Structures are given as structure tokens and as C-alpha cells.
Amino acid sequence: MTTNSTDPMIGRLVDGRYQVRSRIARGGMATVYLATDLRLERRVAIKVMHGHLADDSQYRARFIQEARSAARLAHPNVVNVYDQGQDADTAYLVMEYLPGITLRDLLEEHHVLTTMQAFDIMEAVLSGLAAAHKNGIVHRDLKPENVLLADDGRIKIGDFGLARAATANTATGNALLGTIAYLSPELVTRGIADTRSDIYAVGIMLYEMLAGEQPFKGEQPFQIAHQHANDTVGTPSSKNPAVPTELDELVLWATARDPDQRPRDAKTMLDQLLDTGAQLATAAPATAAHRTMVMPTAAPSSSGSDDVTQIIRPQRRERTGPVVADSASALQKTASRRKRKGFVLFALVILLAGLAAGTGWYFNAGPGALVSVPDVSGSDVATATATLEELELVVAAETRGITDPDTSIPVGSVVGTDPDAGAQLARQTTVTLLTNLGPEQLPVPELVGLTEAEAREAIESAGFTAQDSATQFSSDVPADTVIAATGAEGVDLTTVDEYGEDQPVTLLVSLGAVPDVRGQGFAQALETLEGVGLSGVEGERAFDDAIPEGSVLSAAAPGDGPVTPGDTLTLAVSDGPAPVTVPEVNDLPRDEAIAALEGLGLDVSYNPLFAPFSGARATGTDPEAGTVLPRGSSVTLFLQLIG
Template structure:
């Protein structure tokens, strides 16, 4: 199933180096992608932290620190870490890409496994964990999903040390339900985990491989957790009758609820596993459990078709081809005839076995080859490399790319690393280089049409500003930034300046009647709104007291101006200021809402108010003028 749809990272060059080809898996902490290192031309896995987690600086620091520690853990059964870094909101690890499947895939399709196949998986897992334990690491999340089985038969453990800061045992999702099935009791009860927690998880994985089911089940995570705390893991032989006691003992030892009763670390458990394996006969190792399901293959491609090299289909090693009963020497023929017949049967059986083995190998692997990594190479180089792998170039397409140089391979179908039938054909997409477009001349074009014109060229409208223009019609484009003819890459933003038309000078309308003021504005091309609420003003009642745009302001055609109507002046009591100093009297009158005029008589040497035009204590219109008189000496 294609899981790459709608993923913003697919097709992107991360950190200027890693070309993301496809999404492989999604987890609670990160998403894993198949990618190509364009510098070294190799396929790898990119584990990209979810952006919402990347905002936590402490989390990112731990992620990076533990990644560096795991990178120093060089072991053939540990998924290697090559690089780590960040590109904007994307924090990533570059890791070894293991083409194949997970142990979960095998269990889902096979059910229970023969003991030999279970040991073939368990031992390299314990070897990897043992190396980690001796180096001071604890995995904390061992489960079949983290056991990778490569097409070449190698078993590797993934996600070392990177699950420490994540996980939620109280979530009710199926993913968490699967995770809690492998938690040790002390992890559940106390939240602690050391090397023995990994040992417990391996014991549960071994039980699942032998029986095809988890030891504790439940409808909710809480039920599973309760059983881990209060119930011992049952013996595998209770589900698969006839399993040797050595396997029951190994599972019981690894899954003891008391951590002190378990092997100290994976190295100790590996030693016990090898002892148990050595104690079993060939028949016991290859016994097919009733829970095993026949492997299903589908025509051209089966994602687990490589597993027979790792987990062979059970074969009864003690079976013999039936020989015909010996009737005794025939007349005239001696014992040599019987020996020849027996020899013929043996040779036929060997040839038949070889033929069947070759046929099975061809069906599963022999007829397939992997598409080599050719991204970034020239067409000639890519064609030669594909030919060396036994593949032909079918069709060649071309597309624009901001990442790959003109003439180099920017995409392959099937993608690098995918399997294809031998002598199959591969489609190459060659880069035309970055697509460059020119900014069109949009002057005089209406705004909506200008937006469509930009989209047609592969550009996007940017910031839109408005300005008056006497030469460009209102609503049309005056100019752009960048200017017309400028070369830009696709999806670049182009800022537009749009005309408001010729400016209209707003006249002074205060004191005019509302009908006259309305007619004046409408004749100028403006719209008029009369405010519902009236205000007191010096203007006569019913005339314009205020306007939303002041006299001399510039408006565009169609703009709206609000007129406020006067209720007439408000009558205010006039303060008595006779006998006050000039400044004091002015302050009193202005505070009451009056304008003040001062009259002085010669010789202008006095500073005391001797009279006022409106007698103190009487009412006068607010805003009207009051004259105060200052007589000379």
C-alpha cells in the first residue's frame, strides 16, 4: 500500500543531502522514510522526529545525544546510525536501510514458528542486546516490530536507546496495546527499566514465536498490564502440545515476574538459549506447530518471500523415499540389479531435491533483482549501471527540478532499492534543471485577472498594496515587485500595487445642511452615511457637526464618508472670573468649554480681570467666546 500520499517530505531534499523517496512507517515519535544520500549515492533510512516534538529543546538534545551513543555501538545485528541533523523543523537520523520485513510481518503471515526458526531469530537479537547491555544501553521497547529481517537473511534490532523519552502505557490505541504486551512488571509498576526488562521482553517474543500468540491478551491496555503484574507467562507447551520442556524452562526463566529471578542481561540469556538449542534433537527443532500457517505468495512480488532463507519451511529430515519391497533375487538376475535400482532412486531423489530447491529459490529470489541507486547520475551512467544489474531503460521522461542538475536522474520507477523481475525495464526521469519563469507585465490588468496570470506562469500573488493613480483605472495593477521581465523560480511570490483611482479632495462640510453636504459628496463620487447619534456642537441644530474624513483628505471613488449631525450647542454655566489673574481666569473659562478673548486698556500694566462679556452664573452655548477685560492703572 502506498503510504506516501499527502506527505510533505516525500520528494524533498532534506538538509541539502538526503532525497526522500517514500514513507516506510509512522510511529509515536517519528516517521521513517526510505531516502537516498545524494553525496554517497546509497539508499538509507531517515528517521524524522515529528515536528511537534522537535519544539522541545530538551527532547531534541536527548534524541541527538542518544543517537551519537548508539552510533558508537558497532554490531552486525544492530541497525547502524550514519548521521544526525536538523533541517528547519525536521530533526532526523540517517540510518542503515534494511530491505526486507519485520518479525511482526513473519508472525502475521506464518503464525507459530518451528523452534529452529525461533532460535534463528532469537539468538542474533540477544547478541545485539547483549552488546548494548555491556555498553550501558537498555532498549526498553523490544517487540517484533523492532526486529528487522533483511532479504539477505540478516537479523537486526532497531531503535536502540531512542524510545527512552516517549511512550504512553495509558493510551487506548492498538499500537500501545501491542507495546504493553512486552512490558516487564517493574516497568508497569515502578516505571523502572534495566537490562532485565529487555530480557523479559525477549521471553515474551520467544513465546509469541513458538505459539503464534501473545501470552497475555485483553480488550484494553489496562487488562494486559494487570495480567503482566499478576499472572505468570504460561508455558508454551500448554498451547503447543509436544514442545520440549527446555523451551518451557527458557521462557519461564526469561519472563519471571521477579526481575531478580531472570538472567541478568541478554548475554546470560543467550547462553541459556544456546544450551536449550543444543539439548534439542533435529526432529524437535523442526517440529511444525499446529498454529503455523502455510505461507501465501502472490505472483510477482511477496514481501516475505525471502524469509525461507531465514526461517525455512519445516522439513522432515528423517523422511525417506519409499523403496519397493525386496522380492528376492529374480531368476537370471543377481544382486547387482537391486543395487542399481537403489542407486537410481537415490540419484533421482537428489536431482528432484535440487530441482525443487532451485525452483523455490528462483520463484522467491532468483527471478528478481534490485534497482540500483542512480539518482543524480547522468543518463549514460544510469543506463550503464542498470545494464550491469540486468535491467533495461524503458522510457525516459523529463521534469523540472530545483535539486538535481540538468540532465541528471531525478526519479526512478521502480524506486532505487525496490525489487523488479530480472530483465525488467526501469523508467528514468531526467532533470530539466530549475524551471525559471519571467514576471509578466500586469500594468493596467484588473487585480483578479492579474492573479490568474501569475498562476498561469507558475507564480503566486504576494503582498497587495493600494495607491492613488490618475493614469491607471481603479482596481487595476499599477506595478509589481519584482518588475516585469524579472526571472524567478516557480511558486515565487510577486507583490502587486493596485490603483485606487484618481484622488478626490474632501471638502469642509461642517455647518452645512445634511442634504447639501450629501449632494456635494455624491457628486464627487463618494458614498454618504449619516450617523444615527447626534452630538452637541457650536453648529446650528440639524447641520453637519463632524465628518469622518477631514477637510483636505484624499479619498478614492466609492469610499464612504460618515456625517454626524449637530444637536446645537450645549448650554453651560459661565464661571465668575472677575478679580482673578488673567491666566487663572483663562483656565477656568476654557475648562468650562468656552473660548477666551482678552481685552486690556492702556497703559496695560494691570493683570486682574475687572469684567467679563457674559456675566458669571448665567448660561451660554458651549464653545462660544467669553471676553474678559483687564483695565490699566
């Protein structure tokens, strides 16, 4: 369980009833929280739709559909839905709280499950899914993340967010829904889902539990989708030899590319799973652990005796699934019949051999041979064209551009072909190259001047991805206001009208003006700067008549750029008023001498007997002329009456 003390939902009372305690998980559509139902005094899980999706009618309808779909299912293997509603701008769904882990957590820890573990999980999943199918509901997003393993041993299916009524052809719309690793071929190629599409996903999960990995892998989602549409799922025993043949057959049946070759619904596959489990238990050694099962009463012998040793076999259901190996006696009879027919067929084989050889050459090496379209993804157009032409395929004169938000694929490079890679084509068939047009271009909203929170919401709503913001001090822009916005490779988004979907946007946010530390003591100024993430060093000292000694005269930023958190400012410090030199005032009239000394900031005194005689002349000073004194120092003026 994850928590986030900064999450505004933590501690919130939803609809006056549900007290949110902590965050459990976050997905692409909603966040799930642990909450307390104050009315019934029980713990519940409350699923809250992301705020930026709440105004989207499509997402809101899908959210409500999940509540309706799950609420129709009262089954011990389906997560119960208690309530659904809207509190102000918050759409929520209240569900049963199951403390524990998901099947994905279990697979990440153990990778490969035992046959018994896989049986138990599959039985629970298929039981819950059978109830959904019986009620006309297709889940459409089955995956290990949606299989919950409670601490008390219960196993339940959750997240019916993509569920719809099960018709013969339930369309998904233009976009593929569900997780790509578990999508059925018909969903990939035609966007059509029914109960058999759920069965395909179950088969992929069974393969993953037994083999320890998914059957199809790829660096890009379209590569995995291509494999689902064109390749056959292998047997889990090829990765894990301990897997019984019967389970291999069950996986192959569930993951057949043709939906008509799969179980028609979860009930059909559940019956086969239980039948297969009974067969494996019957075939296991007497000392092996067996699943609990009901055995039928032995049939009486033809002789009427009731003491004849008989083999008790588990009851079998009528099924259309995989057929297990015949008994030894049946195989021996079949071999005898084949031996008798062998002589008859030998001549026919010789006769047909020549024809087969010629036909094989024509279709395998001759003019009629098919070629497999190679995977040219990631190549430039010229290289891809040359590769296809070497196989005698014709490359269409015009490429077809497709949008792709993945910036790791260079614009203009090949991202696929039509037909897809792996398709078997006759020579001289035309193949169209699919080239990357880059992300879809979307309008850029006005971001400068908004608060950071407003700008981030505007970015997500517009279809872009908000990155961590950068900050700087500004005397012109208020704090918490966006100064600028940049995209990938530093593009200035204030100069463009459109930008690529899902591409990163970085905001530059103002921290307000740098604090004014002029007149503060040096230590106090350092403390003030540290409070906003800056530091300071002492710079030049200078005399200043207005700033006391030891106080800051000014703060200078490094270089000519803006000040950002972590910068070090240079602080000029005052040495107080500048000193003065006692001037030469000999022979000056008294008043002129006094004015000269006081003009330098000195305190002048003289013999008061000369007070009436303004015409007296200066004969010297104490200290004498040329002496350097601090401003405000006292100087004695010596006077003499002349004539």
C-alpha cells in the first residue's frame, strides 16, 4: 500500500460518508484509496476518477459502466461494488476492500507458479468470469493486475472499467482498449471483442503463470500487437519442462488465433480445467498430493459379481476442448491397423512423391514461393526499400505517414509496413511503408501569467506531459507565476501554436524578488538569503557615510543571468564613513578655518576668549595639519589677533 501525505484526497470526507485514509494505487483513469464508511463502520476501497478526466463524457460513462457492470455480479470471485456517485467535481466508486496483493505482484516475486497454484488461481478467475459471461458482460481488460489475491486466501476479479454487454460483436471503437500483452487477435485486427476475447486473455495469463514470462515480447506496443495478430502462442512446457501436456493443450485451446477454435465462454473453459485437473490427479502416483474430488460409484461387472477389481475414474463432462492421450491398448490397435494399410499406401506414396517434389519446389523455391515480409522498423526509407526489393516485393511509390508520440523513433523513419511484418506474400506484391510523422500536433494553451497549479492543469488538459518546474527570482513577476514554458529540445512554447501530443512541457516559475539585504548586518543577511535557497560571500568593503560599519552595502548576482535557487551572491560590506585629513588652515580668518575643518566632518573648538574676534587668524591645529582622523573627531583651532 502506498500513501502520500500531500495528496489532497487524504483526510477528505467524500459525500459526507466516506473518510479517505490513505492511497492504495494509482492508474491511468483513477486513483484507489482506503477509506472508512462512517455510516456502516467498515473499511472500503474508494476509486476516484482523475480530475482532468471528470469533464470527459466518454471517461465518465466508462467509469459509471464499471459500477453497473460489477454491481450486476454477486459472486465470491468478483470484487463487490457498494456505491457510486459524484461529490462536487469528484466522481467516485465504492468497492469491497481486499487487503493483499495482485497476481502481478505474485508473478514478479516468484516468476513461475506451480501447477497447483496455477489451477487454484485459474479456477477462481474462470468462476468469476463465468458469472460475468452468464450475465452478458465481457470484461475486456483481464490481466494479472486485475486479479486480486486477498490475505485470507480469497481470489477475485476487479476493474470492470472496460466491460460491456456481450453481443456477438462488441466493438471497442477506434482505439484498442485493454493491456496490449493480453489483447486477442480479433481486438488487434478488427477491434471486436466477445466472451472468447476474455478467454484469450485468460490463456495468456495461464501461459505466463506456467512459463514465467509472456509469450510475446517487443520494444514497441505495435510489435507485440503484430505478434498477437499473426503468431501462434507456444506451449508453456517449451519454457518450463515441468508443465504437463494437458496444460499445454489447455493453453493452446484458449489462445487459438481463430475465436471459433477457443472455448465459447468461461464456463466451458472452467469445465475443461476441472476435468483436466481430475485427469492429472488420477494419473499422479499414489503418494502424490491430490485435489479433493467426488468419485462415481463403480459399475457392476457383466458376470454379476461385485468383488471384481475395478478402476474408478472421475466423471467427465461433455466438452469441446483438447483431447488427452489415448490409453496404451488403444494406441497399440491403431498401430496394427496402420501397419496393414502401409503396404497399400506405399505404391501411392511413390506415385505421388514425384508430384509432391515438383509442387514443393514450385511453392518453396520456384516462382510460386511466398516470401515473408521482413521487419524494417527503425530503418530509413531507402534502406527499407532496398530490403524489400531484394525479396522481389514491390514498394509503393508513396509512403503512409502515421503519428507516434514516442520521440525515440526519428521522424521520417519507418515504423512498419502494410501488410505487417511476417505476412506471407507472393513475389511482386506491393508493400506500403509506414513512416513516423511524429506526435500528433495539438494547440498550445496560454501558460505565461498563470499560477503554477493552473498551468500544470492546462498542460495535462491539452494533452501534454508536465515536467518538474524550474524556478528563478524575478523582481518583475509575482511569486508562483509562470514566466515561460519550454518543450523538448528547449523549444519556446510561447512562440509556437502547436506542439506534439504527450510531449514534455517544463514551466519556469517566479520566486518573486531576491530579498533586499542592504543595511542588514553581514550575518543577518546570510540568514535571510539562506531562507530562500541562496547563499552569500563577502565581497569588497567600502566606506559609506549612511551605512554603519559591518552592514551590507549591496548584493550582486553571479554573471548577467537571472538568480536561481542555489546561487551565491557577493555582498559588499560597509567600513563606515571614510576618514579625513586635517587641512592646513594657517593664516585663514577664524571663520574660514572653522568652515574648512567642519566641512570635513570634524568637531572644531577654540579658546572662547576669541569668540568676539571673528577677524582673528588661525595659527595651527591640534592635531596638526596632515593628520588622518575619523569623521567626527575633535580638532582644536589655535587663533591670534593680528594688528
